[in-house]
């Protein structure tokens with residue numbers, strides 16, 4: 001890119017080029033901004049809101065907000081940490097999350113984000129306790145949307161990488177969920193080799209590969225080895 | 238399928254296709270979804286995504302007559318409950334149900350824009366208003382006897398509602414006519430003057446008049462036009478937002494009925510100014526009874542050479558009507574554009590803003606019905622004339638939709654800056670105790686604040702003013718508004734989708750006397766997170782009823798909150814002690830278990 005500019009992120013100087021989001025510029029500079037719906041290789045959608053930052057005093061999503069020259073961006077402030085904790089708690093309470101018996105435990109980004117933000121115990125919010133049927137129709141794949149955080153990563157991976165549109169949002173508001181392009185997964189052309197089914201696409205434990213549960217011993221799992229976003233300060237609540 | 242063909246098998250017209258399929262088959266089930274998907278080259282799950290987004294669609298068969306009873310808070314206060322019992326009793330079905338013979342479906346719907354003549358309902362597209370138990374009984378018996386909604390004998394409406402193309406029982410209830418909009422308006426005077434001047438000067442006039450968007454957000458209209466005009470593009474689009482979904486607002490309905498030409502004139506002026514060739518009127522599904530009339534006005538204007546191929550001075554600018562399908566969020570301008578493109582009515586990520594990349598990627602201006610009407614008047618009478626009303630930051634007049642506990646509900650055209658008290662005097666509301674200004678997303682003010690003024694500098698509103706007397710329960714109103722937002726949130730982002738549910742749950746608990754003063758901190762903090770981190774205006778404003786009622790009606794809350802006198806005593810109740818075990822047992826859920834009413 002020809003022209004670059006800079007902005008400040010929590011006091012540090014970050015350089016960016018036109019069109020880059022705050023998130024991309026921060027990533028390139030090695031500064032981590034917490035995120036759940038955004039992941040490398042997919043178009044950002046700005047739905048989880050965990051990446052909120054203040055740009056010149058206005059709250060924006062770092063993954064979708066283009067960086068602006070000379071802007072002042074705040075990320076790790078007590079106010080923003082409070083928002084992020086609230087948002088992660090909302091996601092915990094929206095779905096059914098019992099980490100000890102979940103096969104995503106240890107590689108789950110929601111769980112890891114809760115640790116990073118210092119959320120340790122059950123919280124003030126009520127539990128919504130969805131009771132959606134688990135789709136185990138497919139020989140290789142199970143879909144359990146009771147843990148879904150609606151990040152849309154499976155949807156985007158299937159549409160934009162696999163070219164298949166196996167997944168799509170259905171419903172609205174609190175009844176919004178992930179639907180599949182058919183009566184159930186077995187009725188779609190999904191394959192275990194799809195990018196959308198890859199373990200790093202679903203950040204939680206909704207998309208399960210049959211016969212591959214609990215394959216990594218405790219202690220060796222992704223976030224046992226290093227916290228999400230890299231070795232950095234944990235936060236006391 | 239012939240319906241898809243009629244829309245050229247065009248994926249972007251999926252909303253129209255589904256409206257027709259729903260009307261013809263009375264549902265859009267999986268096999269119809271499959272069939273539509275194949276024909277317009279998309280995926281069945283995308284069609285399902287649409288069907289499950291809009292309230293007017295259903296994947297199971299609905300009745301030949303769908304009765305939608307408005308359960309807005311104003312209607313509830315006016316007696317919706319009793320009307321509901323009458324319909325239910327005579328039709329023999331509950332709300333949400335369809336009769337076994339497939340004749341009737343009974344359901345509730347949020348505000349249908351008739352709060353000044355509540356309780357009201359929709360019988361398919363026909364509106365019925367001022368329902369009493371007797372009239373409801375007559376209607377229900379008539380329908381049971383085999384009459385179509387159109388054949389029912391109803392009292393006549395007023396004004397242009399009597400036009401055979403409208404033929405509605407709806408009343409305009411115009412209480413006060415100002416000089417800008419509801420007084421005498423010469424036909425197309427603004428447009429004639431516009432065509433004699435370069436587009437740039439037209440925008441300059443609107444800028445100098447200081448016209449602010451009248452749909453609620455108050456963005457400077459001239460500036461919006463300028464930005465769209467300055468974006469290089471092959472095509473530009475003008476959209477009129479007639480989605481009017483904010484509870485308690487009905488002034489656009491009156492303008493659509495009485496000032497349709499003026500509104501279209503304003504859109505035409507905008508098209509000339511920004512060099513747009515495409516126009517859309519996004520008409521909320523609840524106002525379908527106005528559609529034939531509006532189509533006829535558009536056709537007459539085409540015949541007059543003011544629109545379409547014959548309008549050579551206007552580059553062939555033409556307008557189509559896009560019907561909505563029951564989604565308040567589609568009033569948000571970027572969600573409205575999604576909806577026009579045949580997508581789920583979800584707001585888009587911004588930037589880019591619609592003025593840069595809107596409908597189908599073309600620079601687009603979205604303006605409110607009233608805004609386009611004002612623009613046409615400004616081009617006729619000039620910026621200085623317009624500025625002779627209103628305040629410095631809010632020039633001109635405003636149509637206010639007044640409803641609730643007052644003697645003269647209806648539409649008032651008043652200069653910006655009018656105080657709430659003056660308005661209440663005009664409307665005859667001597668025992669007003671609380672006023673909700675700006676609809677569900679607005680502010681609830683108390684008696685000591687009635688001297689506050691309606692304008693951008695003080696109390697902004699898209700038009701909704703709901704009056705509540707002292708016998709109303711403030712927290713019932715607040716809880717209702719939260720229900721509304723839960724129902725209408727698109728669900729895209731976490732804070733609005735989930736946070737509003739939590740706000741409502743705690744308000745419900747307070748109403749049951751299960752809370753302590755600390756719970757107000759919980760509400761304030763949660764409200765702040767929702768307002769700050771949400772992705773669009775719906776979530777930015779949905780905590781307003783909670784936050785403004787806590788600020789302005791502290792005693793109402795205090796009376797319901799128990800002091801935590803003795804350690805944990807007051808907060809202890811068996812329900813919360815059981816919460817964790819219930820969670821594990823996965824039994825009760827406030828969202829998924831309809832009989833469950835809070836923790």
Ligand SMILES: Cc1cc2nc3c(=O)[nH]c(=O)nc-3n(C[C@H](O)[C@H](O)[C@H](O)COP(=O)(O)O)c2cc1C
Pocket residue numbers: 449450451452453454455456458478479480481482483565566567568569570571603604605606608609773774775
């Ligand atoms: C949830 C939501 C609903 C809205 N509903 C409407 C509406 O029904 N009518 C309207 O004109 N504007 C509505 N708006 C405002 C529009 O986004 C937009 O600002 C407006 O149409 C622009 O027109 P104006 O500048 O002429 O007011 C809504 C905004 C939000 C966030």
Ligand code: SF4
Pocket residue numbers: 096097098099100102103104105106108109110111147204205206
């Ligand atoms: S999905 Fe993640 S947060 Fe949820 S139960 Fe599994 S490990 Fe825990």
Ligand code: SF4
Pocket residue numbers: 145147148149150151152153154155178201202203204206207
């Ligand atoms: S199933 Fe997983 S990847 Fe898909 S939206 Fe839900 S949480 Fe995200």
Ligand code: SF4
Pocket residue numbers: 566584725726727728729730731733734771772773774775776777
């Ligand atoms: S704030 Fe609400 S309505 Fe707006 S995008 Fe988020 S979920 Fe949808």
Ligand code: FES
Pocket residue numbers: 034035036037038045046047048049050051052061062063064
């Ligand atoms: S990572 Fe930005 S909103 Fe989810």
